[in-house]
Amino acid sequence: MTATDNVASPAPSLFPVLLEHTAQYSDLDPSRRIGRDTLVRWFEDARVQLGREALDADLADRAEGLVRLRVVAVRVDVLAPLRIAGQYRIGIGVSRIGTSSVSYRYGVFAGDECVATGATTSVYVGDDGSAAPLPDELREQLGRHRIAGPEAEPPERDSARAREAYPFRLDVRTRFGDLDTNRHVNNVRLATWYLDGLAELHLDVLGYPVGGPLDGLAPSSLSVQYLGEVHYPGIYQLRVAVLDIGDDDIVRYVCGLFDGPTCVGLAEAVGSCHATDADGEPVDLAAALEPFRLRG
Structure with a gap:
């Protein structure tokens, strides 16, 4: 499956x-x-x-x-x-x-x-x-x-709205080019923030390989809820956690975007925890992702 x-x-x-x-x-x-x-x-x-x-x-x-x-x-x-x-x-x-x-x-x-x-x-x-x-x-x-x-x-998760539930953090500074005609950060740009957060988690697990995370780790599914407007200028906290690692080698992630303590966005993603390194050798991230499970 x-x-x-x-x-x-x-x-x-x-x-x-x-x-x-x-x-x-x-x-x-x-x-x-x-x-x-x-x-x-x-x-x-x-x-x-x-x-x-x-x-x-x-x-x-x-x-x-x-x-x-x-x-x-x-x-x-x-x-x-x-x-x-x-x-x-x-x-x-x-x-x-x-x-x-x-x-x-x-x-x-x-x-x-x-x-x-x-x-x-x-x-x-x-x-x-x-x-x-x-x-x-x-x-x-x-x-x-x-x-x-x-x-x-996507389904609501009360624990996903608490910053402390996420073990991985990435700070994001808004840019003028992120804004749309409504003068807040565009929904497409915000979707890229969650993908960037997953990539940063993979880099952390893999030891920051040159060129970024391995092929095959990009999520096959991404679901985003926009709970509040994101403004320029500003610095926001993007939090990432692992929801589940299944026997089918599928990993499910949750991300939260925070303006201070307030959750202004949620995302869930589904992908594989297997990839192939530059030498063609298989890489299994399941064990390395265990410490990043959502808390609470």
Whole structure:
């Protein structure tokens, strides 16, 4: 059993909107495959396109704050290696419409093969920045692109909101380039912080090899909850812990992002604890990761 065995593999015909996309060199990670953070960005591009088609809203409208949907959760699952060669198609549909929130489902296709799936949830905000009911017109427009699909929200863990529960810490300073048009750190950029935190943990365990962590350790699944805004300037604490190491050699991680004692973001990731070193020898990290289990 692999980390993605329980993830449905949809067909392109399921999605009401399909975007053609050519992968670029900058989309690659050190393993020469499309990065997980790149997929989160592709999902954002797909939402913008859906906004053009369903909401008659372009980037200028979004820049002026006329489309007030804020991402609160995102999930990405990699089902097969994504390489630079060839064209991809990104499918998007609306999987749920709530009182003040809307959820989207995604599929990434190489030909007709689904190589990644995803989901996001966004909340409609009013003039004061708090959640507000979706306008009837917006609800109707989104309803034209309905699709069956799961929610993006990961399970809640009370212990994950306590800084002291995490044995591994990384301080992150926000940069001006991290900001989006809402003048807070963009959700795609925040997703990369959690991936950086996992990479730093792997470096610590492996003894900081030149070139970064070994191929094969990048998570196959990443799920993020955005609990509060992250601002510039600022220094935040990113905490990382191991939730479980299974008999199937799959390791489950949890990350918490803290502004002082306040938890402003949570993430869970699933990956392998096996990799191959530069000499082709297998590396088993299970024992080395044991001291980094979540406390409490």
